[in-house]
Amino acid sequence: MKQHIAPFGDGIIVLRLVEERDLKTILDWRNRDDARVWFKTSDKLAFDRHLAWYNSYLQKEDDFLFLVEVDGRSVGQCGIYDIDENAGSAEVGRFLVAPEMAGKGYIGRSCAEIVRFGTQFLKLSYLFLEVMEQNTKAIRLYTREGFVEEGRSGGLIRMGFGRDRAS
């Protein structure tokens, strides 16, 4: 079973674990043409498939998906997964903004909070992510938050954060 994580944040944004009642909202964000193209599975997802994914996610102990809220309003999502306590590492990603909330700095803040969660709460020494080479907006955001390019392959850039750069 997944560990319950109490909501946390920086005073502006709050990250809380995604619940079943959020699935329709986040699927609508995810299925927009200008969002889904940036994910590895880029086709439109049906709700049934999304729900099946969520039910298998609920069984995982190494995967947390957060809804980002500002004043109780849903503004985006982000995640940390493939958490490997032995290796002290995890992948971060699934960053997605509610379209009407884009460009307000909320996802940059979310990235900073997920890094803080990974390094301080989970005590991981190394975080990484993958981003498509053409996704310049996301790459700028990750760079601002301290991620450094480590390599490229198949149109993807791998970026890392932390002292231990061994993969």
Ligand SMILES: CC(C)(COP(=O)(O)OP(=O)(O)OC[C@H]1O[C@@H](n2cnc3c(N)ncnc32)[C@H](O)[C@@H]1OP(=O)(O)O)[C@@H](O)C(=O)NCCC(=O)NCCS
């Ligand atoms: C990538 C993505 C999550 C970024 O979301 P966002 O809302 O634009 O992110 P932020 O607002 O935190 O930062 C973006 C911009 O806002 C600016 N900004 C930051 N704080 C701000 C503030 N307080 N007021 C105004 N603008 C601000 C940043 O400088 C940044 O500008 P830039 O894009 O010119 O560099 C969003 O574009 C998205 O959902 N894309 C589709 C999915 C995707 O690509 N996900 C990543 C997959 S790897």
